[in-house]
Amino acid sequence: MERDNQVGIGKFALRLVLDFSDETDAAKTKHSTTDYHFCIGKTGAMDLKKVVSAIETASKRNQLIEEDLYRETHALYHAILEAIQGVTRGQSQLGEIMRTVGLRFAVVRGKPYKNKAEGEWLAVALYGTIGAPIKGLEHETVGLGINHI
Amino acid sequence: MERDNQVGIGKFALRLVLDFSDETDAAKTKHSTTDYHFCIGKTGAMDLKKVVSAIETASKRNQLIEEDLYRETHALYHAILEAIQGVTRGQSQLGEIMRTVGLRFAVVRGKPYKNKAEGEWLAVALYGTIGAPIKGLEHETVGLGINHI
Amino acid sequence: MERDNQVGIGKFALRLVLDFSDETDAAKTKHSTTDYHFCIGKTGAMDLKKVVSAIETASKRNQLIEEDLYRETHALYHAILEAIQGVTRGQSQLGEIMRTVGLRFAVVRGKPYKNKAEGEWLAVALYGTIGAPIKGLEHETVGLGINHI
Amino acid sequence: MERDNQVGIGKFALRLVLDFSDETDAAKTKHSTTDYHFCIGKTGAMDLKKVVSAIETASKRNQLIEEDLYRETHALYHAILEAIQGVTRGQSQLGEIMRTVGLRFAVVRGKPYKNKAEGEWLAVALYGTIGAPIKGLEHETVGLGINHI
Amino acid sequence: MERDNQVGIGKFALRLVLDFSDETDAAKTKHSTTDYHFCIGKTGAMDLKKVVSAIETASKRNQLIEEDLYRETHALYHAILEAIQGVTRGQSQLGEIMRTVGLRFAVVRGKPYKNKAEGEWLAVALYGTIGAPIKGLEHETVGLGINHI
Amino acid sequence: MERDNQVGIGKFALRLVLDFSDETDAAKTKHSTTDYHFCIGKTGAMDLKKVVSAIETASKRNQLIEEDLYRETHALYHAILEAIQGVTRGQSQLGEIMRTVGLRFAVVRGKPYKNKAEGEWLAVALYGTIGAPIKGLEHETVGLGINHI
Ligand SMILES: [Mg+2]
Ligand SMILES: [Mg+2]
Ligand SMILES: [Mg+2]
Numbered sequence: 001m002e003r004d005n006q007v008g009i010g011k012f013a014l015r016l017v018l019d020f021s022d023e024t025d026a027a028k029t030k031h032s033t034t035d036y037h038f039c040i041g042k043t044g045a046m047d048l049k050k051v052v053s054a055i056e057t058a059s060k061r062n063q064l065i066e067e068d069l070y071r072e073t074h075a076l077y078h079a080i081l082e083a084i085q086g087v088t089r090g091q092s093q094l095g096e097i098m099r100t101v102g103l104r105f106a107v108v109r110g111k112p113y114k115n116k117a118e119g120e121w122l123a124v125a126l127y128g129t130i131g132a133p134i135k136g137l138e139h140e141t142v143g144l145g146i147n148h149i
Numbered sequence: 150m151e152r153d154n155q156v157g158i159g160k161f162a163l164r165l166v167l168d169f170s171d172e173t174d175a176a177k178t179k180h181s182t183t184d185y186h187f188c189i190g191k192t193g194a195m196d197l198k199k200v201v202s203a204i205e206t207a208s209k210r211n212q213l214i215e216e217d218l219y220r221e222t223h224a225l226y227h228a229i230l231e232a233i234q235g236v237t238r239g240q241s242q243l244g245e246i247m248r249t250v251g252l253r254f255a256v257v258r259g260k261p262y263k264n265k266a267e268g269e270w271l272a273v274a275l276y277g278t279i280g281a282p283i284k285g286l287e288h289e290t291v292g293l294g295i296n297h298i
Numbered sequence: 299m300e301r302d303n304q305v306g307i308g309k310f311a312l313r314l315v316l317d318f319s320d321e322t323d324a325a326k327t328k329h330s331t332t333d334y335h336f337c338i339g340k341t342g343a344m345d346l347k348k349v350v351s352a353i354e355t356a357s358k359r360n361q362l363i364e365e366d367l368y369r370e371t372h373a374l375y376h377a378i379l380e381a382i383q384g385v386t387r388g389q390s391q392l393g394e395i396m397r398t399v400g401l402r403f404a405v406v407r408g409k410p411y412k413n414k415a416e417g418e419w420l421a422v423a424l425y426g427t428i429g430a431p432i433k434g435l436e437h438e439t440v441g442l443g444i445n446h447i
Numbered sequence: 448m449e450r451d452n453q454v455g456i457g458k459f460a461l462r463l464v465l466d467f468s469d470e471t472d473a474a475k476t477k478h479s480t481t482d483y484h485f486c487i488g489k490t491g492a493m494d495l496k497k498v499v500s501a502i503e504t505a506s507k508r509n510q511l512i513e514e515d516l517y518r519e520t521h522a523l524y525h526a527i528l529e530a531i532q533g534v535t536r537g538q539s540q541l542g543e544i545m546r547t548v549g550l551r552f553a554v555v556r557g558k559p560y561k562n563k564a565e566g567e568w569l570a571v572a573l574y575g576t577i578g579a580p581i582k583g584l585e586h587e588t589v590g591l592g593i594n595h596i
Numbered sequence: 597m598e599r600d601n602q603v604g605i606g607k608f609a610l611r612l613v614l615d616f617s618d619e620t621d622a623a624k625t626k627h628s629t630t631d632y633h634f635c636i637g638k639t640g641a642m643d644l645k646k647v648v649s650a651i652e653t654a655s656k657r658n659q660l661i662e663e664d665l666y667r668e669t670h671a672l673y674h675a676i677l678e679a680i681q682g683v684t685r686g687q688s689q690l691g692e693i694m695r696t697v698g699l700r701f702a703v704v705r706g707k708p709y710k711n712k713a714e715g716e717w718l719a720v721a722l723y724g725t726i727g728a729p730i731k732g733l734e735h736e737t738v739g740l741g742i743n744h745i
Numbered sequence: 746m747e748r749d750n751q752v753g754i755g756k757f758a759l760r761l762v763l764d765f766s767d768e769t770d771a772a773k774t775k776h777s778t779t780d781y782h783f784c785i786g787k788t789g790a791m792d793l794k795k796v797v798s799a800i801e802t803a804s805k806r807n808q809l810i811e812e813d814l815y816r817e818t819h820a821l822y823h824a825i826l827e828a829i830q831g832v833t834r835g836q837s838q839l840g841e842i843m844r845t846v847g848l849r850f851a852v853v854r855g856k857p858y859k860n861k862a863e864g865e866w867l868a869v870a871l872y873g874t875i876g877a878p879i880k881g882l883e884h885e886t887v888g889l890g891i892n893h894i
């Protein structure tokens with residue numbers, strides 16, 4: 001954990017989803033001084049593919065990944081799946097097992113390593129609630145996926 | 150996500166592991182005004198059972214759970230396993246598949262719901278790095294487990 | 299296994315699903331002398347969420363859990379998921395991978411430990427058949443989930 | 448569940464592990480009138496391979512499978528793995544995640560289907576406790592694996 | 597790997613899916629000298645149950661398994677599930693997590709062991725592409741399931 | 746599957762492990778006309794970390810990945826894990842559940858897509874046997890992992 005004193009790309013992504021609940025614009029302003037590129041958004045679903053799709057769409061619209069390159073889509077997709085495993089903890093399923101999520105997501109792209117030859121990496125952070133499809137019957141959940149791009 | 154404007158027990162636990170890297174005492178001071186009880190610690194291992202054990206031991210020593218009650222051990226154990234799934238993303242294994250972790254952990258206990266009949270809950274947050282057993286060949290990882298107690 | 303000579307809450311739940319096939323009323327009569335509260339029912343589906351839903355609905359209608367408390371819903375939900383893992387053995391999926399179940403379920407609530415400070419626990423037992431969606435192309439399956447409540 | 452009124456091979460195996468706690472000989476006597484062949488035994492371990500090994504060894508010693516035929520070993524092995532998934536509910540791991548089991552097992556071989564062309568099948572049933580490696584900090588667990596042989 | 601110099605049933609099935617891309621008839625011709633029985637086909641889906649169903653249907657239509665015997669359906673089903681795990685690598689899901697497959701499949705039945713008492717076995721091989729539901733955003737994938745029958 | 750008529754990087758890797766059993770040098774000769782770089786090797790173990798380690802070591806020694814770049818180690822590691830999931834079909838475990846593997850592996854690096862902007866990719870193919878730790882009690886198994894690098 002030698003990178004404790006700098007801000008890792010994962011920690012940066014996690015703060016984006018944890019810090020600003022209703023103030024998306026503020027988030028964009030405050031964090032725009034960093035070298036990382038990022039986008040944030042919200043998604044709620046009983047359907048994991050909507051979560052995947054919301055994150056992919058936001059990432060493309062905000063030019064975090066180049067839409068036409070499979071290599072970038074692939075990097076993002078696996079980062080999303082890894083983040084979803086933190087959120088779902090054992091079964092990457094929502095409605096199929098009668099649960100739903102309300103999530104804030106952040107996708108961050110940049111060079112987190114001192115050795116610049118390490119190139120660009122992606123972090124996908126998810127934070128929100130998971131639970132029964134009844135308001136209030138839910139608890140918090142988090143996930144982080146990291147991949148080279 | 151109606152609890153966005155208050156601090157959920159999970160978000161609180163995540164901040165404990167994200168905010169203070171080398172300043173454990175500061176963490177204890179700053180956060181001690183909350184109604185939540187918590188402990189924080191560090192653990193590094195190629196062996197998941199050492200991670201489980203470090204968190205259980207710290208939780209007992211700090212009286213977050215009552216050691217003699219299986220019900221409390223059981224609640225903590227499942228919260229730890231859920232947090233580990235976020236960290237390991239698919240296989241709850243470390244050395245068996247040639248990887249190691251360096252983690253900061255936080256265990257938080259308290260009443261996160263407005264309806265006090267919901268009683269006490271536990272949050273276990275993990276943040277750190279995971280990767281090859283070679284310094285630097287690693288990226289960040291996070292996990293959160295939440296359980297009623 | 300020191301509780302071998304008494305009847306554990308899990309064994310009690312398993313007997314409820316194993317003993318009485320067509321005689322639900324008999325089951326209710328015979329077992330009503332115990333200190334455990336329970337309900338039993340049947341569910342058949344290619345859709346796991348119908349299994350989850352059938353068990354949750356029966357548990358609420360029979361006052362085994364308090365419907366308005368998330369803490370109790372949460373305890374039941376995780377016990378159901380654990381029982382389903384025994385039934386599905388590796389993938390918590392039915393129709394998605396072309397199989398269906400016909401299950402009898404029992405939900406039992408009570409104090410299984412001698413130390414009464416251990417409080418109440420829940421057992422969810424499932425027994426029935428799993429197989430292709432063609433009558434007879436199926437074999438038996440069982441699952442048990444246990445949680446503190 | 449049309450076989451409700453007869454005793455399926457899985458239900459038979461489950462009763463062997465549930466009914467007789469300390470009376471192995473009684474079990475052998477009472478159940479010996481059935482057409483099924485079976486063996487029962489006990490195993491306690493923090494090490495899944497000891498569980499697998501105990502069941503395989505007992506099955507061979509009691510001539511439930513023919514030791515030299517891989518086809519029979521293969522059938523038994525997958526039935527054991529399926530039963531273990533019910534016991535471990537999500538991660539087929541014991542000591543690696545700081546837990547231990549004390550299990551009674553039964554292996555049953557016979558022809559459970561009315562159509563005798565269905566031939567012989569195997570059932571592996573497990574029942575006992577799972578929990579922390581501290582006496583009493585444990586709850587019940589069950590598993591059933593069924594395979595054609 | 598002593599069977600390296602002969603052709604194992606799995607290697608035979610893999611060659612069927614790897615060798616002939618558009619020449620199904622050629623495949624049938626060339627390989628028909630072997631002692632193995634087999635069928636080959638194609639399936640594309642966002643829905644795993646269509647993959648399972650396509651393989652089962654082809655196997656029955658080509659008399660690789662006897663449709664009325666559950667024992668044979670069961671052997672094939674588990675071999676298919678095992679092959680799918682190689683294709684999906686961690687989550688036996690397609691459309692649920694926004695991905696699709698285009699697969700060639702082969703089902704082979706025969707006696708792969710020198711000791712003829714080992715009897716018949718089944719191999720299910722899958723090869724093709726997996727990826728986003730957009731043409732070209734995909735990479736190759738393979739799976740092999742083997743079972744006694 | 747439009748790449749059917751060319752040789753995909755995955756198919757190329759699979760052929761390396763399937764085609765030449767005892768003739769490693771021949772393999773190197775015959776395939777050296779391709780644009781892909783590759784290495785092949787053998788590994789046998791009850792310990793997955795030895796499998797991971799053997800593949801990583803061979804890849805570094807043959808300059809398939811740059812040892813000092815985490816980005817390349819990371820790409821290879823995830824490709825290995827995906828290949829292992831095909832081999833282990835459900836639990837990435839060997840000795841822990843009493844089984845062992847004898848595997849041939851191939852690691853291939855190159856540009857498999859017509860669009861050269863897609864850059865380099867890695868394929869890890871595994872083929873061999875898995876089974877009980879007794880000679881002959883085993884069947885074939887395969888795995889393929891693909892990643893951008
Ligand atoms: Mg990684
Ligand atoms: Mg929960
Ligand atoms: Mg438990």
Ligand SMILES: [Mg+2]
Nearest residue numbers: 437593670674
């Ligand atoms: Mg089966």
Ligand SMILES: [Mg+2]
Nearest residue numbers: 521525742884
């Ligand atoms: Mg097998």
Ligand SMILES: [Mg+2]
Nearest residue numbers: 074078735891
């Ligand atoms: Mg991929």
